Amino acid sequence: MRVDLGALHRATVLCSIFALAIAAPAIADESEDSKKRGTRQTQGLEKADANGDGSVSEEEREAARSARQERHFKEFDTDGDGNITAEERTAARERHEARQLKEFDVDQDGELSPEERQAAQRARLRRGSFE
Ligand SMILES: [Ca+2]
Ligand SMILES: [Ca+2]
Numbered sequence: 001m002r003v004d005l006g007a008l009h010r011a012t013v014l015c016s017i018f019a020l021a022i023a024a025p026a027i028a029d030e031s032e033d034s035k036k037r038g039t040r041q042t043q044g045l046e047k048a049d050a051n052g053d054g055s056v057s058e059e060e061r062e063a064a065r066s067a068r069q070e071r072h073f074k075e076f077d078t079d080g081d082g083n084i085t086a087e088e089r090t091a092a093r094e095r096h097e098a099r100q101l102k103e104f105d106v107d108q109d110g111e112l113s114p115e116e117r118q119a120a121q122r123a124r125l126r127r128g129s130f131e
């Protein structure tokens with residue numbers, strides 16, 4: 001009967017990583033799809049840039065982050081009572097795993113190999129969330 005602080009914290013950490021990635025594109029790795037990621041980063045920037053002046057201020061970054069966290073919270077809290085129960089957490093994890101399987105099970109053997117997991121993790125970092 002309590003908020004999953006662990007998950008929220010993880011989201012915050014990942015958001016920070018994402019923010020770093022935006023701030024320092026030079027340190028981006030040389031993965032085969034770095035071009036695609038650049039596009040995603042730009043989209044993320046546009047979303048966070050609430051007043052459209054082309055840069056993301058501290059406030060805008062903060063607002064984007066809490067919006068994201070709220071979205072995650074709502075995704076977990078399926079009955080909307082403001083609490084995340086163990087059942088809701090389990091259900092969310094199952095949904096998450098099913099989604100991951102659908103998206104990243106490249107050879108469709110019904111489970112994620114270490115390589116597929118890695119791809120999933122990279123995609124997650126790119127999105128700046130733990131969805
Ligand atoms: Ca702005
Ligand atoms: Ca609930």
Ligand SMILES: [Ca+2]
Binds near residue numbers: 108
């Ligand atoms: Ca597989």
